[in-house]
Amino acid sequence: MEKTNNAIAATISSTSQALSNAFWVMVRKEIAGQIRSWKFIVLLVLILLTYWGSLLVSMSNLRSMVASVRDADELFLYLKLLTSTEGSLPPFHVFLNFLGPLLGISMGFDAINSEKQSGTLSRIMAQPVYRDNLLLSKFVSVIILVGTLLVCLTLLMIGTGTLLTGILIELEEVLRIFAHVLISLCYIAFWLAIAILLSILFRQPATSALTAIGIWLFFTVFYEVIVNLAVKAMIPDPAPPAELMRFYDLLFSLTRLAPSQLYADATTTLLMPSVRSLGPVTMDQMAGAIPTALPFKDSLMIVWPQVSGLLAATVSCFAYAYYKFMRREIRT
Amino acid sequence: MERQIIELNNLSKRYGSLTAVDSLSLSIQKGEIFGLLGPNGAGKTTTILMMLGLTEPDAGTAYVCGHNATKDPIAVKQKVGYMPDSIGFYDDMTAWQNLMYIGELNGIAGSQLKQVCEECVQLVGLDAEAMARRTSTFSRGMKQRLGLAEVLIKQPEVIILDEPTLGIDPIGVKEFLDLIVKLSRQKGLTVLLSSHYLQQVQQVCDRVGIFVNGKLQAQGDLSTLARSVNGKAACQVQIVLQQPLTIPWKDEADIRQLPAVQEVTIDGHTVDIALREDITPEIVRFFVHKGYDVAGVQKKEYQLDDIYQSIFSA
Numbered sequence: 253m254e255k256t257n258n259a260i261a262a263t264i265s266s267t268s269q270a271l272s273n274a275f276w277v278m279v280r281k282e283i284a285g286q287i288r289s290w291k292f293i294v295l296l297v298l299i300l301l302t303y304w305g306s307l308l309v310s311m312s313n314l315r316s317m318v319a320s321v322r323d324a325d326e327l328f329l330y331l332k333l334l335t336s337t338e339g340s341l342p343p344f345h346v347f348l349n350f351l352g353p354l355l356g357i358s359m360g361f362d363a364i365n366s367e368k369q370s371g372t373l374s375r376i377m378a379q380p381v382y383r384d385n386l387l388l389s390k391f392v393s394v395i396i397l398v399g400t401l402l403v404c405l406t407l408l409m410i411g412t413g414t415l416l417t418g419i420l421i422e423l424e425e426v427l428r429i430f431a432h433v434l435i436s437l438c439y440i441a442f443w444l445a446i447a448i449l450l451s452i453l454f455r456q457p458a459t460s461a462l463t464a465i466g467i468w469l470f471f472t473v474f475y476e477v478i479v480n481l482a483v484k485a486m487i488p489d490p491a492p493p494a495e496l497m498r499f500y501d502l503l504f505s506l507t508r509l510a511p512s513q514l515y516a517d518a519t520t521t522l523l524m525p526s527v528r529s530l531g532p533v534t535m536d537q538m539a540g541a542i543p544t545a546l547p548f549k550d551s552l553m554i555v556w557p558q559v560s561g562l563l564a565a566t567v568s569c570f571a572y573a574y575y576k577f578m579r580r581e582i583r584t
Numbered sequence: 585m586e587r588q589i590i591e592l593n594n595l596s597k598r599y600g601s602l603t604a605v606d607s608l609s610l611s612i613q614k615g616e617i618f619g620l621l622g623p624n625g626a627g628k629t630t631t632i633l634m635m636l637g638l639t640e641p642d643a644g645t646a647y648v649c650g651h652n653a654t655k656d657p658i659a660v661k662q663k664v665g666y667m668p669d670s671i672g673f674y675d676d677m678t679a680w681q682n683l684m685y686i687g688e689l690n691g692i693a694g695s696q697l698k699q700v701c702e703e704c705v706q707l708v709g710l711d712a713e714a715m716a717r718r719t720s721t722f723s724r725g726m727k728q729r730l731g732l733a734e735v736l737i738k739q740p741e742v743i744i745l746d747e748p749t750l751g752i753d754p755i756g757v758k759e760f761l762d763l764i765v766k767l768s769r770q771k772g773l774t775v776l777l778s779s780h781y782l783q784q785v786q787q788v789c790d791r792v793g794i795f796v797n798g799k800l801q802a803q804g805d806l807s808t809l810a811r812s813v814n815g816k817a818a819c820q821v822q823i824v825l826q827q828p829l830t831i832p833w834k835d836e837a838d839i840r841q842l843p844a845v846q847e848v849t850i851d852g853h854t855v856d857i858a859l860r861e862d863i864t865p866e867i868v869r870f871f872v873h874k875g876y877d878v879a880g881v882q883k884k885e886y887q888l889d890d891i892y893q894s895i896f897s898a
Contacts, residue, residue, distance in 0.1 A: 269691075271658070277688040285676060371672025375734070377638055378666035379689040380658050582638045583629055 274381045275389060282393035291358050296401070299351055303405055306344040310336045311416065328525060328545070330413050330425045334432075335523045345519040348436055349512055350472070355398060356443025357464040362457035363390040363448045364577065369457070374582050387577050390448060391441075391570065398440050402433045424525075427548045432522050435555075438562045439515040443468070445569035452576045471510040479506045504530075514562050518555040525551060530558075589614045589742060589774050590635065594644035597630050597798075604630040606798035607644065612776060612791075614741075617768055619785040620778040621892070622795035628778040629669065631795075632744055635776075636666055649741055662690070665735030669747035669778075671727055673719035679730050680715040683737065690738040704733040708763065725756040732763070743768075745777040749784050761788045782892055794895055801895050809891050820884045821857045821864050826877035828852045835874055842866060853879075 286292050310317075310333050317336055318327065337343045364387070367373040376386060406429055410421055446467060450460035483503045487496065507513050521527045525545035546554075590612040597605040605627040612618045620628050633639040635646050637657025646653040649663040673682045683705070687697045705715055708729040714722075722730065728748060735743055745764070749757045765788050768775045779785045785792060786806060793803035802809055829850050839848055839857070845867075847858040857867060864883050871878050 271691075273691060274689050277685070281685055285674070288676060370675065371668065371670040372674055374638070374666075374668040375671065375673075375686075375731075376689070378636055378661060378664075378668070379686060380661040380691070380738075381689055382658070581633075583633060 271381065271385075274379075275385045278381070278385060278389035279393045279396070282389050283397055286359060286393060286397055292397075295351075295355055295358060299355070299401070299405070302347045302351065303344060303409075305341055306337070306347060307333065307409060307412065309338060309341045310334070310343065313338050314417070327419075328422075328425060329417060329419050330410060330421050331428060331523050331525070333409060333413050334429070345432065345436075345523055346516075348439075348519075349516055352436060352440045352515070353443040353468045353472075353512070356394075356440040356445075357447045357461065357468065359394045359398070360390065360444045360447030361451055361461040361464050363387075363451045365451045365455055365460060366457050368455070377582050383578060384574060387448070387574060391444065394444050395437065395441055399433075399437050402436055406430070406433055424548050428522050428525070428551070431548075431552065432519055435515065435518045435522065435559060435562070438559065438566060439511065442511050442562055442566040442569065445566050445573060449569055449573035449576065452573055452580065472512050475510045476507055476513075479503065482506075508558070508561070511562060511565060514558040518558040518562070521551050521555045527551075528554075530554060588612060589649060590618075590776065591647040592631070592635070592644065593646075595631065595634055595641050595646055596643040597627070597634060597639065597641050603798050605634070605641075608798070608800055609644075610793060610800060610803070612774060614774050615768070615772050617765065617775045617777070617788055617790045619789035619792040620776060620795055621780065621782065621785055621792050622778075623780055626795045627798040628795055629746055632666070632746055632776070632778060635744065636661060636664060662738065663740055664742045664744060665738055665740035666744045667728075667731045667735050667746065667748060669750055671731045673722075673727065673730065675718060675720040677719070678716055679710070679719050679722065682719055683715070683730065683734055686734045687737050692737070700737060701733075704736045707736060707767065708733045724751045725753070725760070728752060728756075728760060732760075736767070740773065742774045742776065745775065747779055748777055749779060749781055757784055764788065794892065796895060802891070806891075819859050819862050819864075821859060821867055822880075822882040822884065823855045823857070823867065823871060823878060824880035824882075825853050825855070825871070826879050829855070838874075839867075839870060842870065 313336065314329075314333070317332055318329070334345060335343045364373070367376070367386075373386075377383060410429070414420065443464070447460070447464045450463050451457070454460040454463065480503070483499055483506065487499045491499070508517070517530050521530065525548075528546060588611040590610070592608055592610045594607040594609055595605055596603070596607050608627075608631060620631070622628050630639060634641045635648050635653050637646075637653040637655075637660055640654055648660045651659040651663075653660045673679070674685075677685070680701070683701050684697060687701055688694075692700055705712075710726065710729050710733065714726060719727065719730065735745075743764075748760065748764070752760060761784060764775060764777070767773060777785070777789070791803065791805050792809065794801045794809070829852070831850060833850055836848060836850070839845060842863070844860040844863050845857060846860055847856075849856040859867075862883070864881065868878060868881055
């Protein structure tokens with residue numbers, strides 16, 4: 253006993269190292285817990301199904317798609333695999349627009365309040381770990397998990413495509429696809445941050461889950477309708493084109509407050525190199541344009557505001573959650 | 585000057601208009617078992633949380649093991665094991681995994697972790713079969729034991745137990761408290777336990793503090809407390825008679841004549857007599873002499889209960 257005492261004292265002495273270890277111990281435990289949980293398995297099955305379904309659809313009309321491409325340089329086979337559809341099933345990136353929030357919300361809605369309810373929060377907080385490590389570990393573990401999942405799916409897709417068509421993927425496509433994965437991760441992180449924030453604000457996991465789903469529904473269904481109604485009501489009836497243009501700009505800016513719109517804009521631009529602008533374009537601007545694909549860098553430039561908007565929303569949500577959690581009383 | 589292992593100075597905490605802890609000063613020596621007594625909502629848990637740096641005090645300081653708990657909570661938490669009152673474990677993990685997790689969080693290296701965990705499990709008397717089970721199947725008593733194992737895993741200098749006996753059956757309580765006393769004596773641990781059960785606390789504590797409405801009303805060992813609380817009766821005798829007495833009792837005036845008798849309460853078969861000093865034999869003789877059939881005599885010395893009662897009624 254004495255021997256182990258000394259040994260432990262020696263181990264604990266390197267405090268700072270032990271503390272950073274403690275953080276990764278927490279992350280590991282969180283990941284293990286998530287993977288074993290039923291909700292993750294259900295979500296995994298759901299995502300695999302949609303992935304498989306949308307891939308099947310795009311594979312089936314691959315031939316007609318390839319045939320319609322005039323310039324071989326602009327084939328972008330792998331991007332087409334992700335985006336093309338014949339109408340029966342939406343493409344994968346549109347699916348992800350729905351599934352992403354679901355994934356983020358379901359992985360985070362009970363992050364803090366379930367710990368509080370089961371009485372584990374005060375027990376963990378009594379250990380020599382920083383309080384924010386718990387919150388951070390919840391966030392990081394889900395990001396690692398979802399990131400791994402998305403990267404796996406993407407690699408699977410590329411692999412299947414190569415096997416079936418024999419066409420090698422181009423660097424341009426790799427960049428675009430992985431940029432898409434990163435943006436998807438940001439998007440899921442945003443919903444995760446909201447869910448974790450709500451799990452701190454509300455005592456009951458059911459309340460926080462419902463509220464998160466309510467916010468999600470509001471942004472996906474009602475927000476656009478409301479903005480449309482409001483802006484259209486403001487437009488004077490016989491409006492000069494310049495005036496009209498201004499109102500449409502306003503409309504676009506307002507709809508882009510919704511995270512799902514940001515995500516849709518960003519993914520569409522990245523996965524479809526022919527998309528050149530996200531706002532309204534006048535005939536004058538169109539006149540000189542040559543209908544070619546944009547290089548990756550230019551596409552990225554177009555979506556940069558969207559990406560930074562998503563990141564900013566995620567960070568501010570998480571920061572607020574952080575603030576709330578640090579000030580919160582531990583006791584139940 | 586050497587600090588006591590736990591030293592609280594004018595510690596205060598307010599929640600809105602409610603003062604949960606009101607300038608509390610308290611010091612506890614190394615190796616002592618201290619009982620923090622008080623009704624629910626007296627501020628016991630708040631005090632404990634402030635000692636661990638989990639709640640910030642509005643005023644005053646808390647020093648535990650020489651560290652300021654508010655400014656340096658990590659250093660305090662490395663040396664203090666805390667078992668909360670509503671103890672819970674991760675239900676999707678086995679007891680063993682729960683214990684290992686806490687061990688890891690305390691920075692115990694992987695090579696020793698298993699050995700340390702096994703030692704702790706043995707100390708608290710849980711068997712290997714139970715440790716392999718999920719904690720959702722655990723009874724309250726087993727959870728308490730697991731909680732204690734977890735507290736011991738970090739080799740603490742101080743153990744703080746918040747309502748450790750809540751919800752366990754009497755035999756379980758006795759075993760648990762005996763275990764705590766044994767551990768404290770073996771390892772020289774300082775133990776602070778909070779409770780609203782007086783009987784249990786007085787069995788094991790060296791010193792108790794009585795805590796009401798955020799204020800420490802009295803502290804010391806039992807006899808000091810008894811003296812501080814009352815200039816009242818030192819002991820009480822209860823006589824049980826075969827036949828019920830009628831009120832007014834004809835001999836009441838006579839018994840009041842006896843020296844040291846302070847108060848006589850009659851309730852059917854029983855007569856309670858409060859005494860300034862112990863004259864039980866004389867009382868019994870009185871009853872026998874008057875021709876009553878004494879069925880039982882019970883002498884009650886002052887218990888924490890009574891001290892508690894008198895503080896409340898004050």
